[in-house]
Amino acid sequence: MNETSSETRSVVVEREMPFPPEKIWRALTQPHLIEEWLMKNDFKPIVDHRFNLSADWGAVDCQVLTVKPNKSLSYTWAAHGLESVVTWTLTPTGKGTHLRMEQTGFRPDQTQAYQGAKFGWPKFFASLEQVLARID
Amino acid sequence: MAQSHDLLFRTLADPTRRAIFERLCRDGAQTVAALTAQSGVSQPAVSKHLRALKQAQLVRDRHEGRQTHYTAQLSALAPLLDWTSQMAGFWQSRFDDLEDLLRRMDQ
Numbered sequence: 001m002n003e004t005s006s007e008t009r010s011v012v013v014e015r016e017m018p019f020p021p022e023k024i025w026r027a028l029t030q031p032h033l034i035e036e037w038l039m040k041n042d043f044k045p046i047v048d049h050r051f052n053l054s055a056d057w058g059a060v061d062c063q064v065l066t067v068k069p070n071k072s073l074s075y076t077w078a079a080h081g082l083e084s085v086v087t088w089t090l091t092p093t094g095k096g097t098h099l100r101m102e103q104t105g106f107r108p109d110q111t112q113a114y115q116g117a118k119f120g121w122p123k124f125f126a127s128l129e130q131v132l133a134r135i136d
Numbered sequence: 137m138a139q140s141h142d143l144l145f146r147t148l149a150d151p152t153r154r155a156i157f158e159r160l161c162r163d164g165a166q167t168v169a170a171l172t173a174q175s176g177v178s179q180p181a182v183s184k185h186l187r188a189l190k191q192a193q194l195v196r197d198r199h200e201g202r203q204t205h206y207t208a209q210l211s212a213l214a215p216l217l218d219w220t221s222q223m224a225g226f227w228q229s230r231f232d233d234l235e236d237l238l239r240r241m242d243q
Contacts, residue, residue: 011220013227019238027237037233082219101231103223 010104018096021070028073028088045073062086077103144212147192152177153185157194160208167203 017024027033029045039053039060045067053060060079066087067073074087084105091098148154156171168186172179186206189195193212198205 009220011223011227013224013231015231015235017235017238023238023241024234027234027241033237033241036237038230082223099231101227103227105219 010102012100012102014098014100016093016096017099021090021092021097024090024097024099025070025073029067045069051075077105143192144194147188147194150185150188152181153188156182156185157189157208160195160206161210165198165205165207167205169203171206 027037029043031041031043034041034043039055041053042051043049043062043064044051045064047064047067049064051062051064053062058079060077062075062077065074065076065085070090072087072089074085077084077086082105084103087102087104089100089102091100148157152175156175159171159174160166168179168182171186172182175182186195186197189206190197194209195206196209198207
């Protein structure tokens with residue numbers, strides 16, 4: 001890998017949802033609903049609010065950056081040495097909503113994964129198996 | 137997903153083969169005989185797994201007299217350790233759960 005510490009990369013996942021933006025907004029911003037599809041959390045849709053997402057595999061430290069009800073939401077996402085920003089964008093379409101998630105960031109030391117200090121082989125193989133379960 | 141990913145996933149999907157690879161990662165270079173002694177399968181089976189690992193560039197072999205020593209090539213895993221591919225898989229399944237939830241929610 002030819003990563004440098006300042007290099008920024010991103011992941012984009014987009015999907016057409018047959019639901020209005022208002023309904024999706026609730027699922028993205030109400031803690032008891034967030035818990036159902038993402039992780040346990042103490043989220044509040046308030047700029048600068050710091051919150052945690054937690055799962056059995058660990059926790060993610062977050063801080064709210066922008067809140068535009070029913071349109072867009074962004075927060076920082078820091079976990080396992082990955083510093084990033086997650087941005088949700090909701091665009092109404094004729095049949096529902098185009099939902100877009102972009103995660104932009106970088107990992108200061110990609111090679112730490114080799115050392116296994118924070119990552120570890122068991123975790124690596126667990127995530128590998130999840131990927132395997134999805135491909136035929 | 138890139139073809140190189142497919143080959144890596146397929147190669148590491150077999151539990152016996154994965155165990156051999158993990159052992160090489162953990163304990164360093166090993167001969168076929170040493171790997172066979174702990175694998176619980178026959179030497180030809182171990183050799184076959186090593187050939188598959190070599191094809192996926194997960195191991196390298198070095199001949200020394202009548203012995204062949206195998207070494208894990210961790211650099212072959214680099215595409216899998218890239219955070220973007222890990223997170224893409226993570227978010228795809230979160231989107232699935234989100235869609236399930238939306239279907240269940242009242243207006």
